[in-house]
Amino acid sequence: MPIVSRPDFLPGLPKWSRKTLFALALFGICFAFAFPVLWLILTSLRPESGVYYVHRGTEFTLASFAEVLTDDRIVSAFLNSALISTLATIFSLLVTVSSGYMLSRFTGPASRIWFGTIYVFRCIPYISWVLPLYFVTQSWGLYDTYTGLLLPHVAVHICFFSWLMKGFFDGIDPSMEYAAMIDGCTRWGAFIRVAIPSALPAISALAVLCWLFTWNEFLFALILTGNRVPMITVVMAQFVTEMGLRWNLMAATAVMALVPAFLVALFGQKYVIRGLRI
Amino acid sequence: MAAISLSKLNKHYGSLFHAVKDVDLEIADKEFVALVGPSGCGKSTTLRMIAGLEDITSGDIRIGNRVVNDLPPRDRDIAMVFQNYALYQHMSVYDNLAFGLRNKKTSEAEIKAAIDRAAGMLGLHELLARKPKQLSGGQQQRVALGRCIVRNPEVFLFDEPLSNLDAKLRAQMRIEIKRLHAAIPTTSVFVTHDQVEAMTLGDRVVIMRDGRVQQVGTPLQVYGKPANKFVAGFIGAPAMNFVNVTVRSDGVATTVEADGLKLTVSGADARALAAYHGKPVIMGARPEHLALGEGAPGASFDAHVEVVEQLGSEILLETKVGSHGITVARVPAETVIARGDRVRVSAQPGRLHFFDPETELPITG
Numbered sequence: 001m002p003i004v005s006r007p008d009f010l011p012g013l014p015k016w017s018r019k020t021l022f023a024l025a026l027f028g029i030c031f032a033f034a035f036p037v038l039w040l041i042l043t044s045l046r047p048e049s050g051v052y053y054v055h056r057g058t059e060f061t062l063a064s065f066a067e068v069l070t071d072d073r074i075v076s077a078f079l080n081s082a083l084i085s086t087l088a089t090i091f092s093l094l095v096t097v098s099s100g101y102m103l104s105r106f107t108g109p110a111s112r113i114w115f116g117t118i119y120v121f122r123c124i125p126y127i128s129w130v131l132p133l134y135f136v137t138q139s140w141g142l143y144d145t146y147t148g149l150l151l152p153h154v155a156v157h158i159c160f161f162s163w164l165m166k167g168f169f170d171g172i173d174p175s176m177e178y179a180a181m182i183d184g185c186t187r188w189g190a191f192i193r194v195a196i197p198s199a200l201p202a203i204s205a206l207a208v209l210c211w212l213f214t215w216n217e218f219l220f221a222l223i224l225t226g227n228r229v230p231m232i233t234v235v236m237a238q239f240v241t242e243m244g245l246r247w248n249l250m251a252a253t254a255v256m257a258l259v260p261a262f263l264v265a266l267f268g269q270k271y272v273i274r275g276l277r278i
Numbered sequence: 279m280a281a282i283s284l285s286k287l288n289k290h291y292g293s294l295f296h297a298v299k300d301v302d303l304e305i306a307d308k309e310f311v312a313l314v315g316p317s318g319c320g321k322s323t324t325l326r327m328i329a330g331l332e333d334i335t336s337g338d339i340r341i342g343n344r345v346v347n348d349l350p351p352r353d354r355d356i357a358m359v360f361q362n363y364a365l366y367q368h369m370s371v372y373d374n375l376a377f378g379l380r381n382k383k384t385s386e387a388e389i390k391a392a393i394d395r396a397a398g399m400l401g402l403h404e405l406l407a408r409k410p411k412q413l414s415g416g417q418q419q420r421v422a423l424g425r426c427i428v429r430n431p432e433v434f435l436f437d438e439p440l441s442n443l444d445a446k447l448r449a450q451m452r453i454e455i456k457r458l459h460a461a462i463p464t465t466s467v468f469v470t471h472d473q474v475e476a477m478t479l480g481d482r483v484v485i486m487r488d489g490r491v492q493q494v495g496t497p498l499q500v501y502g503k504p505a506n507k508f509v510a511g512f513i514g515a516p517a518m519n520f521v522n523v524t525v526r527s528d529g530v531a532t533t534v535e536a537d538g539l540k541l542t543v544s545g546a547d548a549r550a551l552a553a554y555h556g557k558p559v560i561m562g563a564r565p566e567h568l569a570l571g572e573g574a575p576g577a578s579f580d581a582h583v584e585v586v587e588q589l590g591s592e593i594l595l596e597t598k599v600g601s602h603g604i605t606v607a608r609v610p611a612e613t614v615i616a617r618g619d620r621v622r623v624s625a626q627p628g629r630l631h632f633f634d635p636e637t638e639l640p641i642t643g
Contacts, residue, residue, distance in 0.1 A: 173362055173364065175360040175361075175362060175364035178329075178331050178351070178358070178360070179365075179366075179425075180366070180377070181331070181352060182329060182330075182352065182356060182357060183378035183381060183425070183429070184378055184382060185352060185381065186352070194366055198367050198368055
């Protein structure tokens with residue numbers, strides 16, 4: 001972002017000092033967000049003995065990464081997280097896009113009931129879903145399985161993201177779909193061939209959000225999975241052992257967990273911004 | 279060959295809103311009919327029912343020989359132009375034009391020929407590779423017209439297609455649509471809230487209000503013989519002046535009188551007003567049928583100029599006659615006149631309209 005000098009920013013000051021202050025403010029904000037990440041990266045590169053003395057030592061090593069990468073449990077947690085995030089994104093988009101479209105275009109009783117349902121579920125605090133879900137997954141034999149984790153995630157996504165999707169479709173002129181219906185499409189055809197392509201930036205934005213949401217999710221992963229389907233967010237927290245805190249390993253895992261999220265956010269940014277603007 | 283016939287057409291939204299009420303309308307093959315009325319009068323709903331985008335509550339719609347009540351839009355063989363163009367934003371102009379034909383499984387060679395022809399008529403050749411976003415409003419609407427032409431449908435439907443364009447472009451597109459209809463005579467229904475568009479484009483004009491058809495007729499008929507006060511006020515620009523007057527008769531001459539105004543009526547008007555002696559009626563006078571200066575005996579009155587609108591080609595005067603505001607049009611542009619002047623205004627004999635104040639129907643002999 002270019003450092004702009006806004007005329008209404010401290011109007012009494014000369015231009016150069018306004019620019020400087022503005023730059024300092026920006027730097028301060030960036031620093032506040034970036035510092036924990038920097039600290040994390042620094043910690044991950046320190047030997048175990050050095051993590052408490054980050055500011056003093058000069059010894060750096062990649063040993064933590066090596067140790068983490070050879071740990072089967074952590075590697076499989078990575079794969080699990082990636083798989084669950086991707087599947088959750090795909091399945092929830094399938095539902096969210098059509099449900100958001102219905103909420104936007106149809107006003108019948110079905111649409112109103114659906115709207116009410118997701119509204120109610122959205123109002124329930126996230127944490128109060130977890131315990132009932134634990135019992136349900138237990139009794140259905142889904143505890144600690146992909147399905148047992150995937151379904152709750154998709155359900156949450158539907159409740160949270162149908163609204164966003166409705167907003168996107170509200171911003172798209174429906175006469176395009178009417179034109180398509182006159183031009184030979186069915187109602188579904190108009191949705192698939194005209195509405196979805198026009199909403200593609202928004203859908204991409206939603207995909208990025210969905211993916212990051214699941215990748216970063218901790219609570220469901222903690223309660224609904226055990227040893228068979230470890231997730232990266234849970235595994236990361238398990239370096240707190242009775243033998244002590246393994247800060248360096250935790251940091252190394254965290255840095256690695258950051259990378260895919262960072263990449264998705266980086267490449268998705270363009271769509272997110274464009275999509276949220278619709 | 280496709281005439282359109284609407285019979286006893288009704289549209290209810292829920293139990294509260296009755297949008298279209300018992301509309302009967304026969305549109306001949308190749309006829310251009312303009313549906314006009316203020317917003318919320320049911321004209322767009324009627325059009326959307328013809329298109330099949332809106333369910334009908336009761337009544338019948340026929341296109342050609344088929345009752346199309348339950349046919350989806352794609353099976354009605356119609357094409358529609360929308361107010362906001364409704365071009366497929368993610369497709370090029372060429373693909374927009376080809377979309378309908380591809381759905382009909384037309385061969386690419388035929389599609390190309392059809393698009394070539396339409397592009398030639400509308401001057402779209404340089405635009406074919408562009409995306410709709412890269413076009414101006416007028417160009418987008420031309421593409422939307424092209425999308426209709428290439429399909430070669432039985433019926434064209436226009437839903438306020440010129441409303442989003444600026445005044446100059448609107449006049450241009452009006453001519454373009456007229457030219458198009460002459461080149462490809464196709465049954466057309468044109469919805470607009472602009473009476474000028476309706477009058478200039480329509481072979482016949484349908485005036486609607488509150489879901490009901492008020493009058494169907496040629497532009498000249500609806501202008502000259504409005505079916506009620508609403509039509510009289512809606513058609514014509516500037517709008518007709520209405521003055522509440524009382525009819526008086528001294529046995530020889532019939533006069534209509536209001537505060538500051540006394541006009542003698544004769545002939546057919548006098549005979550028509552015979553039943554209203556001593557009673558109030560509404561007099562309608564079109565601004566263009568009023569002129570400055572002394573006219574026929576008993577046809578003139580004094581007016582007080584309040585606003586002078588110089589249009590270059592003519593002057594519009596807003597005047598006050600007693601307590602009534604009266605607009606006078608067609609005053610020569612060179613006339614020297616200013617706010618506050620007192621002028622003599624005369625009405626063209628036989629061009630006055632009279633309406634019953636209760637039924638608002640015209641009083642005719």
